[in-house]
Amino acid sequence: MSVELNALRDQIDEVDQQMIKLLARRLALVEKVGEVKSQHGLPIYAPEREAAMLAARREEAEKQGVPAQLIEDILRRTMRESYASEKDAGFKCLNPELRPIVIVGGQGQLGRLFARMFRLSGYTVKILGRQDWEHADELLQDAGMVVVTVPIHLTLDVISKLNNLPEDCILCDLTSIKSKPLQAMLDVHSGPVVGLHPMFGPDVPSLAKQVVVYCDGRGAEHYQWLLQQLSMWGASLCQLRAEDHDHGMTLIQALRHFTSYVYGLHLSKENPDLAKLLQLSSPIYRLELVMVGRLFGQDPNLYGDIIFSSEENTAMIRRFYQCFTEAMTIIDEQDKARFIESFAKTSQWFGDYSQKFMSESQSLLKHANDAIHRG
Numbered sequence: 504m505s506v507e508l509n510a511l512r513d514q515i516d517e518v519d520q521q522m523i524k525l526l527a528r529r530l531a532l533v534e535k536v537g538e539v540k541s542q543h544g545l546p547i548y549a550p551e552r553e554a555a556m557l558a559a560r561r562e563e564a565e566k567q568g569v570p571a572q573l574i575e576d577i578l579r580r581t582m583r584e585s586y587a588s589e590k591d592a593g594f595k596c597l598n599p600e601l602r603p604i605v606i607v608g609g610q611g612q613l614g615r616l617f618a619r620m621f622r623l624s625g626y627t628v629k630i631l632g633r634q635d636w637e638h639a640d641e642l643l644q645d646a647g648m649v650v651v652t653v654p655i656h657l658t659l660d661v662i663s664k665l666n667n668l669p670e671d672c673i674l675c676d677l678t679s680i681k682s683k684p685l686q687a688m689l690d691v692h693s694g695p696v697v698g699l700h701p702m703f704g705p706d707v708p709s710l711a712k713q714v715v716v717y718c719d720g721r722g723a724e725h726y727q728w729l730l731q732q733l734s735m736w737g738a739s740l741c742q743l744r745a746e747d748h749d750h751g752m753t754l755i756q757a758l759r760h761f762t763s764y765v766y767g768l769h770l771s772k773e774n775p776d777l778a779k780l781l782q783l784s785s786p787i788y789r790l791e792l793v794m795v796g797r798l799f800g801q802d803p804n805l806y807g808d809i810i811f812s813s814e815e816n817t818a819m820i821r822r823f824y825q826c827f828t829e830a831m832t833i834i835d836e837q838d839k840a841r842f843i844e845s846f847a848k849t850s851q852w853f854g855d856y857s858q859k860f861m862s863e864s865q866s867l868l869k870h871a872n873d874a875i876h877r878g
């Protein structure tokens with residue numbers, strides 16, 4: 504039997520090696536695509552092309568007895584690689600006349616990412632770091648655009664120092680909250696102003712499909728090229744009023760980070776053996792643990808600043824706390840009927856999204872399971 508098995512395994516190894524060669528060929532082609540897109544100023548992410556290509560491959564795969572989802576998984580993973588490598592070919596510069604871009608906080612995590620993207624697009628980038636304020640006038644005097652990306656609690660103070668920018672200079676920021684920084688920028692500078700919030704961390708392989716929220720400040724016609732440049736990097740733009748952005752972030756950021764923080768804090772007090780928990784965990788628990796644990800691998804100042812940034816956040820967290828306390832009475836009273844009733848009501852509220860989320864999470868869980876190695 505082992506001879507038979509070994510012969511089959513040898514053939515599988517050979518097929519895998521062919522797959523590697525084919526992938527190498529595909530990546531080389533993608534590199535050329537990156538160069539062409541860069542020359543012609545085309546965005547790295549083309550949703551229609553991606554959808555049409557996936558639909559065609561799914562159909563072809565099915566005809567050959569290959570599960571459609573298998574080819575889609577392989578291609579999506581390959582495309583992620585492609586977007587990252589296409590990015591390295593650089594991007595067409597949409598505003599070649601722009602004077603230097605000064606990134607205040609450009610040595611920070613997000614600042615470095617944006618400095619790299621602007622340089623890949625042919626712009627001259629200068630960094631104004633914490634120690635550079637003595638020479639700030641020199642750095643800022645010919646700035647075409649200033650990007651503020653410093654820790655949230657320092658942002659208003661830093662913006663207030665930008666009171667002598669050239670009139671036509673664009674002033675923008677990347678802060679995770681928007682109302683106060685946008686107002687501060689409008690107060691300090693009379694030229695074009697726009698607030699940006701990249702809805703991703705600095706560890707993304709490329710900006711393909713990543714969301715960037717923008718809040719118009721003043722002189723929108725002067726920074727359209729910037730929005731187009733972000734699209735060319737693959738980002739999906741979302742225009743919002745600063746207040747609406749901050750309101751949305753009470754749930755998307757403040758409450759989520761706070762509940763993860765409390766969960767992690769509680770876990771640390773319970774002090775279970777994490778290795779054992781992982782050994783026992785279902786894919787969904789592993790994902791949950793990973794999502795909570797990753798918070799504690801990051802800068803507490805960033806999350807603290809986000810959570811403490813508004814009264815609205817505090818009010819939202821307090822309402823969640825009340826909801827938790829009310830839900831606790833169901834447990835205290837061992838009232839299973841009430842539990843089922845409130846569960847059904849909530850499920851009704853989610854409506855069709857429940858099923859949508861079921862299938863989306865199934866695919867995530869399969870990926871999480873694939874990544875596990877149980878030695």
Ligand code: NAD
Binds near residue numbers: 677701702
């Ligand atoms: P960071 O701490 O990594 O970087 C901040 C940089 O600012 C550092 O290099 C620091 O030396 C510099 N700095 C501090 N004080 C300064 C001053 N007075 N003058 C000039 N530079 C100064 O922080 P980060 O994670 O890159 O976050 C920066 C901004 O990006 C924040 O507003 C944050 O809300 C936003 N943001 C971060 C993320 C993320 O995941 N990291 C995501 C979206 C938005």
